[in-house]
Amino acid sequence: MTRRGVDTPExxxxxxxxxxxxxxxxxxxxxxxxxxxxxxxxxxxxxxLMIYTSLQSGGLLAGGFTFTWEFGNYTEVLGQxxxxxxxxxxxxxxxxxxxxxxxxxxxxxxxxxxxxxxTSILLLILAxxxxxxxxxxxxxxxxxxxxxxxxxPIKDVGLLPDGFRVLATPxxxxxGITYNFLPFTALPLYVALERIDKRLVEAAKDLYASRWQAxxxxxxxxxxxxxxxxxxxxxxxxxxxxxxxxLLGGPGTTMIGNIIQQKFLTELDYxxxxxxxxxxxxxxxxxxxxxxxxxxxxxxxxAAGAQA
Amino acid sequence: MSAVAAATRPVERQAPAPLHxxxxxxxRFLLPVYTIVMIVYLSSPxxxxxxxxxxxxxxxxxxxxxxFWGFTFDWWKNVWNIPGLPGAFRNSLKIAFPSAAISTVFxxxxxxxxxxxxxxxxxxxxxxxxxxxxxxxxxxxxxxxxMFVLAGFPLGLGSILLSHIGFSIAFVAVxxxxxxxxxxxxxxxxxxDLFASPVTAFFKVTLPxxxxxxxxxxxxxxxxxxxxxxxxxFVAGQESTFPLWVYGAQRIGIPPxxxxxxxxxxxxxxxxxxxxxxxxxxxx
Numbered sequence: 134m135t136r137r138g139v140d141t142p143e144x145x146x147x148x149x150x151x152x153x154x155x156x157x158x159x160x161x162x163x164x165x166x167x168x169x170x171x172x173x174x175x176x177x178x179x180x181x182l183m184i185y186t187s188l189q190s191g192g193l194l195a196g197g198f199t200f201t202w203e204f205g206n207y208t209e210v211l212g213q214x215x216x217x218x219x220x221x222x223x224x225x226x227x228x229x230x231x232x233x234x235x236x237x238x239x240x241x242x243x244x245x246x247x248x249x250x251x252t253s254i255l256l257l258i259l260a261x262x263x264x265x266x267x268x269x270x271x272x273x274x275x276x277x278x279x280x281x282x283x284x285x286p287i288k289d290v291g292l293l294p295d296g297f298r299v300l301a302t303p304x305x306x307x308x309g310i311t312y313n314f315l316p317f318t319a320l321p322l323y324v325a326l327e328r329i330d331k332r333l334v335e336a337a338k339d340l341y342a343s344r345w346q347a348x349x350x351x352x353x354x355x356x357x358x359x360x361x362x363x364x365x366x367x368x369x370x371x372x373x374x375x376x377x378x379x380l381l382g383g384p385g386t387t388m389i390g391n392i393i394q395q396k397f398l399t400e401l402d403y404x405x406x407x408x409x410x411x412x413x414x415x416x417x418x419x420x421x422x423x424x425x426x427x428x429x430x431x432x433x434x435x436a437a438g439a440q441a
Numbered sequence: 442m443s444a445v446a447a448a449t450r451p452v453e454r455q456a457p458a459p460l461h462x463x464x465x466x467x468x469r470f471l472l473p474v475y476t477i478v479m480i481v482y483l484s485s486p487x488x489x490x491x492x493x494x495x496x497x498x499x500x501x502x503x504x505x506x507x508x509f510w511g512f513t514f515d516w517w518k519n520v521w522n523i524p525g526l527p528g529a530f531r532n533s534l535k536i537a538f539p540s541a542a543i544s545t546v547f548x549x550x551x552x553x554x555x556x557x558x559x560x561x562x563x564x565x566x567x568x569x570x571x572x573x574x575x576x577x578x579x580x581x582x583x584x585x586x587x588m589f590v591l592a593g594f595p596l597g598l599g600s601i602l603l604s605h606i607g608f609s610i611a612f613v614a615v616x617x618x619x620x621x622x623x624x625x626x627x628x629x630x631x632x633x634d635l636f637a638s639p640v641t642a643f644f645k646v647t648l649p650x651x652x653x654x655x656x657x658x659x660x661x662x663x664x665x666x667x668x669x670x671x672x673x674x675f676v677a678g679q680e681s682t683f684p685l686w687v688y689g690a691q692r693i694g695i696p697p698x699x700x701x702x703x704x705x706x707x708x709x710x711x712x713x714x715x716x717x718x719x720x721x722x723x724x725x
Contacts, residue, residue, distance in 0.1 A: 164554035168547035175607035179584035242472040263710035265668040272486030278507035373579040410583035430571035434615040
């Protein structure tokens with residue numbers, strides 16, 4: 134590295150190298166420290182403090198909350214909100230599968246066949262997500278409305294009964310979550326498919342594989358990390374979603390996220406709300422650690438970067 | 442690979458039909474048509490949003506309806522006419538600019554360290570970044586609120602700003618890291634061979650090369666902050682941002698001006714994204 138200064142005395146050069154070396158070793162830590170400190174205080178610490186909050190007992194009106202290792206909070210919320218938990222997992226499982234089915238052919242075509250149009254098509258697909266989550270969902274509320282632009286004309290013609298509705302049904306909520314989380318499924322899939330060496334497919338065909346066989350035996354196995362990354366980025370966040378159930382759903386579609394939001398922001402029942410969030414967080418941590426252990430963290434991080 | 446290619450070449454010359462026949466069946470249209478259908482599906486709420494910003498609502502109604510009544514420019518002329526909305530919009534910008542700037546500086550340094558150096562604890566740091574990306578927003582929002590409540594920190598623009606910086610850093614870091622890893626390190630060594638100090642080499646060689654990624658990271662952080670709903674919903678207290686205001690208003694119906702503002706933001710975002718892509722292409 135330090136090839137210059139050939140004429141300086143050897144000893145001076147060596148000592149300079151040594152100080153440079155030890156200083157150099159510290160460079161990455163200097164670079165990391167501002168963000169590292171920030172993330173420790175505003176990302177890791179809050180997660181720990183949420184666990185602390187979840188073990189408190191008391192009430193806002195009864196003199197505030199105190200830390201008492203109140204594990205009862207967990208058994209209580211698990212018992213009381215079992216229905217919403219199961220419903221959230223069910224919705225989220227459907228969303229994850231549908232999003233994968235929708236996104237796979239799309240990202241496959243872009244990665245393998247879009248050629249010079251790749252960036253433009255990718256931009257077209259991601260462009261809608263420049264609009265705030267909340268506004269997108271409200272637009273779906275209008276589109277799916279009983280006499281909205283989609284069903285209104287069909288009803289006018291008489292192809293659908295007047296009482297037909299989609300809003301406030303589980304279908305509307307699942308469709309809304311699927312739409313909103315599609316990029317989280319599609320981007321990691323795209324990253325995985327894009328990375329596949331296209332010559333491997335050529336080689337398979339050279340060896341007399343049909344199109345289908347080449348896909349089944351070469352492309353699909355190589356894209357599996359992307360499928361799992363998409364699963365990870367969609368499943369747990371979709372389970373915790375409350376905006377779609379709130380805007381597109383009805384009383385029968387309340388999800389666990391709605392309970393968490395209500396308890397935190399309306400009822401101010403922090404310990405129970407925190408207990409519910411901790412359960413989501415633990416599921417997330419387990420899945421994320423398993424994923425990182427088996428497949429590494431690269432695909433997810435590249436997908437996040439691909440948004441830019 | 443080369444053995445296969447060598448073996449197939451003579452065969453190709455003898456047989457008139459090449460080994461990989463181009464797909465001539467109708468199925469070749471399947472995926473392109475599907476892609477178009479998906480683009481239409483994905484953009485339908487956006488088309489709806491833009492179209493309905495011109496919705497000529499009947500009578501004195503000033504809340505958006507599901508029916509399109511005809512064209513008018515009224516809402517575009519009176520964008521700022523809704524009490525509370527301009528303030529919320531200003532708050533969004535007041536948070537998005539510093540949030541994007543600070544998270545870009547922090548995240549870029551972080552990405553640089555991750556992309557260039559091997560150090561003790563790389564895997565741990567990497568896992569934290571991975572978690573920050575994969576964590577559900579509701580968990581992040583709930584945990585930040587827990588902390589602010591425990592610490593007695595006042596909820597408002599300050600708590601929103603701190604939270605936004607927190608979740609944007611990881612996205613900037615991975616964007617910059619990808620670019621740093623793609624760099625040819627010989628370039629910097631060459632600069633040092635030509636008597637540039639490490640600092641000079643960094644500013645004259647490395648920094649210009651990673652600037653597009655830093656710009657992209659800034660844009661991403663800006664959009665993430667501007668559009669964020671869930672985390673802001675948790676830590677905003679009595680304050681409002683554009684998405685929060687819209688959420689609050691939708692219970693009684695959203696004024697059409699919301700469509701206008703969202704359309705303007707959308708157009709600005711798209712222009713910025715295209716500019717960045719073009720600039721990146723030009724620089725190679």
